[in-house]
Amino acid sequence: MAHLLSFTDTRPPRVPPVPPPALPPEPSLPPTESINACRKSALLVENDESLLHILRRSLADEGYAVRIAANSEEGLRLYRDLAPFNVVLIDYFVPQRNGVGIDLCAPLQTNGTALATAIREINPSQGMIIAAFAYANAGEVPRPLELMHTPLLIEIFKLQSLLAKIEVDRAIETLTSSELLRLQQFAEFRVRGLGRAARGRSWEDLLQEAELRTLIGAEATGKGRHWNKNVDFVLHLTGAMQSISNCWKRQFKEKEACFVSELLIQDAEGQEHSPLDKVASGHTAADQRLIEKDEEDRVLTIFKDDHEATQVLHGLLDGLKKNEIKSKYGLDEKQYVAAVKRIRVTLLGRRNGGERDGKHDR
Amino acid sequence: MTDKKDYGDHLEKLMNQLADSVLGLSDDVICAETSDVGADPEQEAERTRLVLRQASKTLDNANERVSNLGHTINSNDWVRGKWGYRNRCIDCGSFVSFTTTTGDVQGDALERLCPESNQNEIRRLAASRE
Numbered sequence: 099m100a101h102l103l104s105f106t107d108t109r110p111p112r113v114p115p116v117p118p119p120a121l122p123p124e125p126s127l128p129p130t131e132s133i134n135a136c137r138k139s140a141l142l143v144e145n146d147e148s149l150l151h152i153l154r155r156s157l158a159d160e161g162y163a164v165r166i167a168a169n170s171e172e173g174l175r176l177y178r179d180l181a182p183f184n185v186v187l188i189d190y191f192v193p194q195r196n197g198v199g200i201d202l203c204a205p206l207q208t209n210g211t212a213l214a215t216a217i218r219e220i221n222p223s224q225g226m227i228i229a230a231f232a233y234a235n236a237g238e239v240p241r242p243l244e245l246m247h248t249p250l251l252i253e254i255f256k257l258q259s260l261l262a263k264i265e266v267d268r269a270i271e272t273l274t275s276s277e278l279l280r281l282q283q284f285a286e287f288r289v290r291g292l293g294r295a296a297r298g299r300s301w302e303d304l305l306q307e308a309e310l311r312t313l314i315g316a317e318a319t320g321k322g323r324h325w326n327k328n329v330d331f332v333l334h335l336t337g338a339m340q341s342i343s344n345c346w347k348r349q350f351k352e353k354e355a356c357f358v359s360e361l362l363i364q365d366a367e368g369q370e371h372s373p374l375d376k377v378a379s380g381h382t383a384a385d386q387r388l389i390e391k392d393e394e395d396r397v398l399t400i401f402k403d404d405h406e407a408t409q410v411l412h413g414l415l416d417g418l419k420k421n422e423i424k425s426k427y428g429l430d431e432k433q434y435v436a437a438v439k440r441i442r443v444t445l446l447g448r449r450n451g452g453e454r455d456g457k458h459d460r
Numbered sequence: 461m462t463d464k465k466d467y468g469d470h471l472e473k474l475m476n477q478l479a480d481s482v483l484g485l486s487d488d489v490i491c492a493e494t495s496d497v498g499a500d501p502e503q504e505a506e507r508t509r510l511v512l513r514q515a516s517k518t519l520d521n522a523n524e525r526v527s528n529l530g531h532t533i534n535s536n537d538w539v540r541g542k543w544g545y546r547n548r549c550i551d552c553g554s555f556v557s558f559t560t561t562t563g564d565v566q567g568d569a570l571e572r573l574c575p576e577s578n579q580n581e582i583r584r585l586a587a588s589r590e
């Protein structure tokens with residue numbers, strides 16, 4: 099091979115991390131035509147029988163319909179014919195053709211990374227994992243610069259979390275404009291509802307927190323916030339934002355109470371004093387209530403010329419439900435929906451620096 | 461003090477109901493409302509996507525940087541702390557943390573190769589020679 103490199107095979111013997119269990123033969127794959135009709139599809143490029151068995155089973159357990167290629171040429175052909183796949187899993191040391199050992203085309207390239215690079219060129223956003231079990235950690239795996247951010251599978255038990263990460267990334271890329279706007283505005287109102295408990299956090303912080311907890315909880319339901327794939331991604335994120343903002347509020351209340359009690363000092367006579375007593379303008383509960391009252395008054399003032407919006411606002415502030423507000427103030431569905439819309443648009447407009455006080459369209 | 465009304469809770473209820481109301485809006489209505497606010501719906505949508513991408517990238521960056529130094533962290537063991545998320549190397553116990561606000565990743569795990577990882581490598585090479 100003209101491009102054979104001095105890639106000395108000093109890697110340790112290739113021992114699969116887990117011995118393959120004695121299982122009955124895999125059922126035959128569905129026909130080519132149906133592979134992309136499945137909900138999730140994977141292309142597995144692996145020639146080692148024992149690894150193939152484990153990886154195929156792991157992918158199938160995660161709900162993937164698996165297409166298999168035994169070498170990089172076949173992998174590329176299948177990719178060209180059947181792409182996109184939800185995930186492409188390539189063995190770092192897969193041969194170029196059946197029966198051919200390691201043959202390299204460029205520095206830091208194996209046939210596995212060459213295939214990954216080719217797929218990256220065809221589809222830069224293709225979710226991909228390179229399996230490099232022969233290495234102890236990612237830092238040891240030589241690979242070209244363009245694959246530095248492609249996830250490496252060093253230990254088989256990490257496959258599940260890598261797959262979950264790819265799924266979340268894919269879900270983000272497929273969100274529509276209206277779904278993204280819904281997420282943004284939902285986060286915006288939730289953060290506003292926190293008032294001082296937001297502690298300077300923005301809607302971006304809340305949304306990112308929800309996503310991170312999803313990514314961290316990708317593998318296990320006990321940690322982070324596991325995304326059940328049967329639940330719409332937008333609904334999942336809004337649910338996460340709801341509980342995170344509730345948690346922030348709770349923590350804020352708990353911390354404030356804790357803060358004052360921890361500051362108490364005992365004098366020589368056993369009398370307790372708080373250093374806050376000497377502070378001219380401390381953050382007392384009364385002060386906080388005043389700030390919150392001011393904020394409520396400010397919102398009501400914005401709508402002082404809009405009778406229906408004011409009625410709806412009073413209802414919402416009192417915690418009434420839609421039907422209760424409609425019946426209390428004699429509003430029909432159209433009036434209620436229009437008033438809520440005016441409230442939303444006006445409050446969001448003020449965030450964007452709009453001067454819309456009293457000028458909202460009716 | 462006679463006024464015992466909890467204004468914070470009332471305001472929270474109002475904003476939370478407005479947040480919920482957003483979820484019921486049709487695609488056309490939410491785009492139209494965004495325009496009414498004076499923003500470009502497409503730009504706002506892409507901005508939101510960028511926010512999501514950034515969080516994912518920061519987590520990737522943190523995971524990659526520590527694993528490139530030979531550290532082994534459990535990607536599900538990130539814990540929320542005062543300064544963003546925090547994790548530790550299973551082998552040597554060194555810490556790493558990151559925050560999405562600035563995208564910063566820091567910690568003693570980034571300052572050195574995992575010593576335990578080196579030991580593992582030495583043991584592995586010795587075993588392969590035998």
